[in-house]
Amino acid sequence: MKISILYFSKTGHTKEMANVIADGIRKVPNIEVGVFALDSIDDNFLLDSKAVIFGTPTYYANTCWQIKKWFDESNKYNLEGKIGAVFSTAHYAQGGADTAILTIINHLMVKGMLVYSGGSALGKPFIHLGAVAIDENFEESKSMFSIFGERIALKAKELFN
Known part of the structure; x- marks a missing residue:
């Protein structure tokens, strides 16, 4: 089974967290x-992936324009029925990462994806809308991002095996 992580990263933070999520996914066999x-x-x-995770930096309390453009021009990708998840990076807590994530979740729903985060049902760490890393706790967030990836992989196996 395949899982894709798509991201835009200007400073490298979003790319770094995409790789941490990938490490968490790799903890689950046969993914x-x-x-x-x-x-x-x-x-x-x-197109072969059963789940797609999108990563965005947060700019002006929203997603970056590159992600928005990708969704606007992504009509060649049928994502219907796949798990969709989102993560964000931001410089500070009030930077609007939740708004950035919600913006992408709207696009996932339009694409017919099954939105998943793990929420609070799986206990700590609680990841309600998607994983968020801010500058002041960037390194400490890595364990949460790894768990986020592992949870998505486990849900993909549950739904698609």
Whole structure:
């Protein structure tokens, strides 16, 4: 089974967290993960994936324009029925990461994806809308991001095996 992580990263923080999520996914046997910047997506891998995780930096309390553009122009990708999840990075707690995540969740729903985060049902760490890393706790957030990836992989296996 395949899972794709698509992200945009200007400073490298979002890319770094995409790789941490991938490490968490790799804890689950028989899952292949592809980590792709928006400008280097393997179309076949993405289309074969049962889950797609989107990562965005937070700009002006919202997602970056590159992610928005990708969704606007992504009509060649049928994502219907796949698990969709979101993560964000931000410089500070009041930077609007939740708004950025919700913006992408709207796009996932329009694409017909099954939105998943783990929520509070799985206990700590509680990841309600999606994983968020801010500058002041960036390193400490890595364990949560790894768990986020593992939870998505486990849910994909539950639903699609």
